[in-house]
Amino acid sequence: TESFLSHALFHRESIPNHSPSSSNQCILSLFLFSTTLQIYKQQQVTMSASHPPPLGPRKAPPVASRSSEQPSFRFATLLRPEGATVNAAVEGVHKNSAAPLQQIDKRSYFHDASSTPLDSLSLEKNTSWAPTALRPVPAFYPLEKSSRLIEDTTPVALAIRLVECLRQLSVHAVYDNAAATASLLTQEHVEMHLSLWNTPVTAHTPGVLVELQRRKGDSMAFHRYSRVILDAAVGDWDDNYQQHAVGSQVDSVVYSKKVQRLLTLHNKSGQDEHENALVAIEIAHGLLLKDRMDARQLGLESLCLLTDPRKTGYVTAVLTSHVVLLGSLQGIEIPGVDLEAVLVDDSPLEEIRQAILSLVQFSRIGEDDEADDGQEQTMTDTEHLTLLHNLALAVLANALQVIETSPETYYEEDDEEPEDAKPRARLRTASSSDVTNEFLKATEETSKHEILSTLIRELSQAGSKPHDACLSAKCLGTICKASDEARKRAKELGAKTVVATALDVGQQTHLKLETECEKVQKVLTLTNMDD
DSSP states (O other): OHHHHHHHHHHHHHOSSOOHHHHHHHHHHHHHHHHHHHHHHHHHHHHHHHSOOOSSOOOOOOOOOOOTTSOOOOEEEEOOOTTOOOOHHHHHHHHHOSSOEEEEOGGGGGOTTTTSOGGGSOSGGGSOOOOSOOEEOOTTOOOOSSEEEEESOOHHHHHHHHHHHHHHTTOEEEEETTTTEEEEEOTTOOEEEEEEEEOOTTOSSOEEEEEEEEEESOHHHHHHHHHHHHHHHHTOOOHHHHHHHHOOSSOOOOOOHHHHHHHHHHOSSOTTHHHHHHHHHHHHHHHHTSSOHHHHHHHHHHHHHHTOHHHHOHHHHHHHHHHHHHSSOTTOBBTTBOHHHHOOOOHHHHHHHHHHHHHHHHSSOHHHHHHGGGSOOOHHHHHHHHHHHHHHHHHHHHHHHHHHSOGGGGSOOOTTSOGGGSHHHHOBOOOHHHHHHHHHHHHHHHHSSOHHHHHHHHHHTTTTOHHHHHHHHHHHHHHHHHOHHHHHHHHHTTHHHHHHHHHHHHHHHOHHHHHHHHHHHHHHTOOSTTO
16 A cells, blocks of 8 residues: 555656646545555454464365255267267266266258259259258257248158159259258259258257248249248148249240230330330340449340240340341341331340350350450359359240240230231241251351250250259250251250250259250151151
């Protein structure tokens, strides 16, 4: 206390800008504390002199006996590898304890299956799902709202229902039997993670917890899929209803004629639809040739919509399909409209065609991406290029289907409608055979590679990329149906064997791939166009 008091006096004299009142109060408090401490020491000395301590060793206080009302502690240890030694004292504590001993296997919670890319796993892992054991829900683990408790079921029976549901929805799934998880990828590029958990022992209703997490992609599409998958886990599964509820963005063959009739009633003459189509094509061209990945993705998604008559109308779909396949509007005639006068420069249309072909055949756009091949690409760039490649295949599949399909398919038959308002009067195009042959010839001259070999190569990777294989089968079937030369060339490239292998994959895991492969097999068995 005296040293602290002298230290305070020293600082009071050395600091010029001090507060006299605060310093005086501090010194007074220390002086009073020092005086009180001296008085207390004198009283302790007096009491110890009058009552000396007893001689002999000091006894420890008695230990209270353990009663049944006292809480019992529960021990938990980590699961040790085989051959590891443990301290005997620690082992004795656990053996003498009356509480149950629980071992926690932390390795099961850090399984590396979820971080494995979908494309790098073999086909054998992708064909079945038989969880060996379910893990309990970890402590402090918040379950997603997209989860459901399934009572009175076994993990194997639940897995069978989920596998069939995912096959019907054409969802690419990579299963992990040890961790009872599955990595899912939809055609809308929504990545999900499916987990099966065992309910804790303290749960009122034992069963299996099914949890579905969204890792990447559109949240609205995720919720559509999650409702269907969770309903299938319970057993409430209807094939026709669920497939219609989820729908398809690229690949559905069902077209609503009522939508086209509404478009026809809105614009009787069809004089303005081609102008809107050309404006939309120019916007897609500007986005597609930008150097940003998000802009390119928006451009390809716009072309997917523009080549789909269910969303834009038949005239717009035909114009965009000719741009994608031929890079021009030659062969299209609209009564009362001079397309050459409306479209001054054809170079943007050719650039769209070249960009689509480059993405389909080489997974890149233009020479800039080709120059960067020597550099190491990041994981983000690889994912973006894979996505753009899939979207380009979807655009090509839509364009080929529009060219093949008759205009009457997209319109309701109405005998009272005048002849000049019917689809053939609104738009005249070349035959699908002529357009397909010209497309094959122009593609080989531009890229020096056959588009048929590219599609067959994509179809051969159905085990790891079923969505790309499905779109490739759709393109291959349309081309071979429209051209005898293409069908003959596809047989020479071994298309029958590749299609048969992809068909087996589709029958096990992917319904839409199975449907498209069956169509290709039927087309390859034809001998000529008359058949």
